Amino acid sequence: MRTSFDFNPFYRFSIGFDRMFDLLENASLNAETWPPYNIVKLGEDAYRIVIAAAGFAEDELMITHEANMLVITGAKSEDEEVQYLHQGLAVRSFARRFELADHVLVEGAKLENGLLVINLRREIPEEMKPRRITIETQTAMTASKQIEGDKAA
Structure with missing residues (x-):
């Protein structure tokens, strides 16, 4: 189950955090399970x-x-x-x-x-x-x- 979160409101009052928001959006795409860590x-x-x-x-x-x-x-x-x-x-x-x-x-x-x-x-x-x-x-x-x-x- 994938839930999406809209980060657009944060872009209004933050500068230079684009990379962080991209990481958060792509975190659920990186669902590797092997090997455990x-x-x-x-x-x-x-x-x-x-x-x-x-x-x-x-x-x-x-x-x-x-x-x-x-x-x-x-x-x-x-x-x-x-x-x-x-x-x-x-x-x-x-x-x-x-x-x-x-x-x-x-x-x-x-x-x-x-x-x-x-x-x-x-x-x-x-x-x-x-x-x-x-x-x-x-x-x-x-x-x-x-x-x-x-x-x-």
Whole structure:
């Protein structure tokens, strides 16, 4: 069941959030269910993605970090010499995509006990952090101009 939400009213009083509204509209289209995963918040700016990658070796997994997209792919090589009487383990190929916010970096990844663990950290550049702006008063501005005028005389 797909429910749609109209974001048009938000466009009236928001500037620069077009990408966020597009992500929300497309979120229901990205209904991948394989492989299962967890997203964990470890701290204020630290995150972890844990993907169940049982049956995959390190060389069969690939992690790509593009502009604001993290793509994890797994491709299992076919072993034609093996004849399965029953194959209950799902080791099919997959591609899982995660939209990342600005300034989110991939710190590293490891494969342990069949789980692919990817650590992420948000690092906001110094120029993007909030800073205090001093407010000049009109009297201070005229006083400084007056002093400059007296120096010239």
